[in-house]
C-alpha cells in the first residue's frame with residue numbers, strides 16, 4: 001500500500017464508497033454545470049458527477065496534499081487546491097447560461113474547537129439558531145459553508161451527515177432552521193454501507209437553496225443491496241425527525257386517533273438519578289423495580305405525599321409508569337395500585353384523565369406500540385423515549401383501523 005492509500009483518522013478521512021457517490025450524483029436534479037467539494041479527498045463525489053454530466057466544471061479543496069495528488073491522478077479534469085475548506089476562497093465558477101451549481105460533500109465528522117470562523121458559518125447559515133452544539137462539530141461548519149455558498153449562487157447542496165443530524169434532539173434547532181430557510185428536497189438514510197473502518201451511519205441531505213422554505217420532502221432509505229425505498233413524500237412538521245426509522249412507522253402516527261397530549265395526559269420524569277437518590281437516602285422507584293414487577297401493577301410504600309418535598313416527582317395510586325431508557329428494560333406500563341414513592345429520572349410518570357386512563361394503558365399494550373416505540377426511540381445500544389414523543393403517541397386503543 002502506497003503512502004497515498006493510508007488514510008488519516010485525525011482528518012476524518014473516510015472516503016465515500018462508490019455506490020453512495022453514484023447515488024449522490026443520481027439524486028441531484030441537473031443539469032449540473034459546476035460542482036464544488038470543500039473536502040474533496042480522492043475526488044469520489046466529483047468523479048461521480050463527472051460521469052453523469054460530462055461538461056460540468058469540477059472543483060475541490062482538501063487540506064491534505066496526498067489527497068490532492070491522488071484526486072489529480074484520478075482525473076485531470078478536477079481543479080484542485082490545497083487548503084482549508086472553511087477558509088480557502090470559493091472557486092470562481094464558469095458563467096454559463098442556465099447554470100446550476102452543486103456544493104457536494106462528505107465532510108470530516110470530527111469534534112472541533114468552537115472557533116469564531118465556525119461560529120460565523122453557522123450563524124450565517126442557520127439564522128436565529130441559539131444552540132451551540134453544532135459549533136463544536138466540524139461537519140456542521142462544512143454544511144453551513146456549503147449552504148451559504150450555494151445560496152449566493154441559487155445552487156444545490158448534497159451533503160452526507162452523521163445520522164443524528166436527521167434524528168437527534170440536539171440537532172432539532174438546526175433541522176427546524178433548515179426546513180424553514182431552505183428547500184430541503186430529499187433526506188436519504190444510508191444503510192448497510194460501512195465507510196472504511198467507521199461504524200458511523202450517515203444521512204444524505206439534498207437541499208435546493210433557490211427555495212426559501214421547504215414544502216415537499218422525499219424521505220427514504222438506501223442500501224446498495226436494495227436500492228432506494230421512499231417512505232414519505234410530502235410536507236413535514238418543523239419538529240418532525242427526518243430519518244427513515246421515524247418515517248417507516250408514519251402510518252402508525254396517522255391513525256386518526258387523538259394523541260396522548262390531545263387527551264390531556266401529563267408526562268413527567270423524575271428529577272434525580274438512582275445514585276443521587278441513594279446519597280439522599282431516598283427509597284426511589286427505578287427502572288429495575290419496574291422490571292421486577294410480574295403483573296400489570298405495583299404497590300408502593302404506604303407513605304403520604306407529605307413525607308416528600310418539591311424535588312420529588314411522586315408516583316401515586318392511579319399513575320401509569322414507564323421506563324424512559326434502557327437496554328433490556330421492560331417497556332410495558334405498570335399501574336400504581338396504592339402507596340407513594342418518588343421516581344428516578346429514568347422513569348416516566350403518566351397521569352391520564354379518568355375518562356381515558358384505561359385506553360392509555362391499553363395503548364401501551366397494543367400491538368402497534370412496539371413498532372411505534374422502535375420508530376421514535378433513539379440510540380443503538382441504549383434506547384430512549386422522550387416525553388415529547390410520548391405526548392405525540394396516538395391513543396392506539398381508540399383507533400379502529402389498527403391492530
Ligand SMILES: C[S@@+](CC[C@H](N)C(=O)[O-])C[C@H]1O[C@@H](n2cnc3c(N)ncnc32)[C@H](O)[C@@H]1O
Pocket residue numbers: 011012013014015016037038039040041042043044045061062063064067083084085086105106107108109
Ligand atoms: C470523509 S473524507 C471525504 C472525502 C471525499 N469528499 C469523499 O466523499 O470521498 C473528508 C476529507 O476532508 C479532508 N479534510 C479534513 N479537514 C479538512 C479541512 N479543514 N479542510 C479541507 N479538507 C479537510 C480530509 O483530508 C478528507 O480527505
